[in-house]
Each structure stands twice: as structure tokens, then as C-alpha cells.
Amino acid sequence: MKKIxxxxxxxxxLSFNSxxxxxxxxxxxxxxxxISSEEVASGLKEALSQGTSKGADLLSAKDGYFKSIYKIxxxxxxxxxCNKLAVIPGFNSIENDVVEKxxxxxxxAAVKAKPIFINAIRQMTIQDAWNILKGQDNAATQFLQKTTxxxxxxxxxxxxxxxxxxxxxxxxxxxxxxxxNQIPLVKKAxxxxxxxxTNKALEGLFRKIAExxxxxxxxxxxxxxxxxxKVFSKQDK
Numbered sequence: 001m002k003k004i005x006x007x008x009x010x011x012x013x014l015s016f017n018s019x020x021x022x023x024x025x026x027x028x029x030x031x032x033x034x035i036s037s038e039e040v041a042s043g044l045k046e047a048l049s050q051g052t053s054k055g056a057d058l059l060s061a062k063d064g065y066f067k068s069i070y071k072i073x074x075x076x077x078x079x080x081x082c083n084k085l086a087v088i089p090g091f092n093s094i095e096n097d098v099v100e101k102x103x104x105x106x107x108x109a110a111v112k113a114k115p116i117f118i119n120a121i122r123q124m125t126i127q128d129a130w131n132i133l134k135g136q137d138n139a140a141t142q143f144l145q146k147t148t149x150x151x152x153x154x155x156x157x158x159x160x161x162x163x164x165x166x167x168x169x170x171x172x173x174x175x176x177x178x179x180x181n182q183i184p185l186v187k188k189a190x191x192x193x194x195x196x197x198t199n200k201a202l203e204g205l206f207r208k209i210a211e212x213x214x215x216x217x218x219x220x221x222x223x224x225x226x227x228x229x230k231v232f233s234k235q236d237k
Contacts, residue, residue: 035230041129043231045121048140050224051212052117059208060110066103070204074099075196078173081180081189094176101169102193106201108163112155113205120147133235137217141210149202157198164194 058064065071074082074095082095124143132139164170170193177189215222216232223229 035234037126037130039227040133040231040234041124041126043227044129044132044140045124046225047213047216047228047232048121048124048144049118051140051216052121052144052209053114055205055208055212056110056113056117059205060107060113062107064110065106065201065204066100070207072099072103072106072197072200072204074102077187077189078193081177084183084186085176085180088179091176091179094172098169098173098176101167101172102160102164102197104167105160105163105169105197106204108166109156109159109198109201110205112159113152116148116151116155117144120144123147133231137214138210140213141206144209145206152202152205153198156201157194160198160201161194164197169193 059070079095082098085091085094128143132143161170173193180186181188216228217235223232
């Protein structure tokens with residue numbers, strides 16, 4: 001009887017060890033034994049903080065908008081105003097002058113972005129982090145756009161308005177439009193460009209953040225810490 005009992009225990013032990021080995025392999029396959037949810041959240045927050053800070057810094061520097069692919073151009077109706085005014089003395093370079101000034105205003109406003117991004121990143125949940133990690137290449141950018149756009153707009157617009165006034169853009173454009181509106185039979189133009197410039201500045205900002213996110217997701221050299229390497233290796237599989 002003792003021999004039978006010992007044999008049964010041996011078989012059970014072998015079965016358990018075998019199952020345990022398979023279970024360990026399963027854990028390793030899904031990565032649960034290698035990384036915790038807290039690490040995922042911390043890694044994503046680190047990546048987003050890095051990406052948003054770099055993006056905001058680059059755009060807030062001189063020529064960050066004006067001499068980059070994020071340059072803000074005039075809307076079509078504004079170009080129409082400029083084209084008609086170009087033949088009037090004193091307005092021959094009106095389009096170039098206004099474009100430079102609105103981009104300088106956007107550069108002034110971009111410094112406001114970092115604290116807003118950081119606040120949203122700090123409030124990110126573990127579930128948010130997992131969704132972003134396993135999401136599309138711009139999942140983090142979409143998350144930030146959804147959670148920060150209105151706050152960014154509220155911060156950017158007064159800065160852009162003030163900056164446009166400081167660099168003479170508001171006065172220049174208002175003068176140009178008022179002159180344009182005196183031309184017979186033309187459709188009257190709106191002299192306030194602050195809303196347009198604010199939205200275009202934010203569009204450029206989120207394009208830059210999306211670039212930084214894509215870089216961290218696919219460029220191993222951009223993962224500058226062990227935590228970033230560990231977290232983003234999960235999406236590489």
C-alpha cells in the first residue's frame with residue numbers, strides 16, 4: 001500500500017512540475033512575469049513627458065514654426081485680401097509680413113504647452129497606459145489631444161493674441177482688412193485672426209507630438225532609459 005501511495009505521489013509531483021513549467025512558459029509568452037502594470041504606466045508617462053517636452057521646446061524656439069514644416073500659412077480668404085492689397089503702396093509685402101508675425105506669435109504660445117501636457121500625463125490611469133501601448137502608432141497623441149485640446153486652446157489664444165499684438169500682427173492685419181473692405185464689391189473679411197492662428201498652432205503642436213511618439217515606438221535609439229526599453233519591447237512583439 002505504501003509503495004502504491006508513493007508511486008501516486010511521484011506521478012502527481014511530476015505532473016505538477018510539468019504543468020508548472022508550461023504555466024511559466026505561458027506567463028513569459030504574455031509578458032506578465034517580466035513587466036507589471038505599474039511599470040507600463042510609468043514607462044508611458046516617461047515617454048510622453050519626454051516627447052511632449054521635446055516637441056514644445058522645439059516649437060517654442062525661434063523659427064520653431066516659422067522655418068519648419070509646421071509653418072502657419074494664411075487662410076485662402078486672407079491670401080485673397082493680400083493679393084488685392086499688394087498693388088497698394090505700403091502693402092506690397094503684406095502677406096510675408098503677416099505670416100512671419102503670426103508664426104512668431106505661435107512660438108510665443110508654445111511654451112504654455114508643457115505644464116498642460118504634464119498634468120494630463122500625471123492623471124493617466126493604468127488602463128489608459130495599456131490602451132496606448134497596444135494601440136495605434138499615434139494612440140498617445142490621440143489621448144493627449146482628447147484630454148488637453150481645450151485647455152491648450154484656452155492658454156494659447158490669449159498668448160497668441162497678445163503676441164500678435166506685440167509683434168504688430170493684429171494691427172497690421174486689421175489695417176489691411178479695413179483697407180480691403182473699402183474696395184467696392186468685395187466680400188467683407190474678418191479682421192480677427194486669433195482663432196485661426198490658435199487652431200493652426202495646436203495642429204502643428206500635435207503633429208510634432210505624433211512624430212515624437214512614432215520615434216519612441218519604432219526607433220530603439222530613442223528609448224533612452226531601461227524602463228522605456230522594457231515597456232516598449234512589449235509592443236515590438
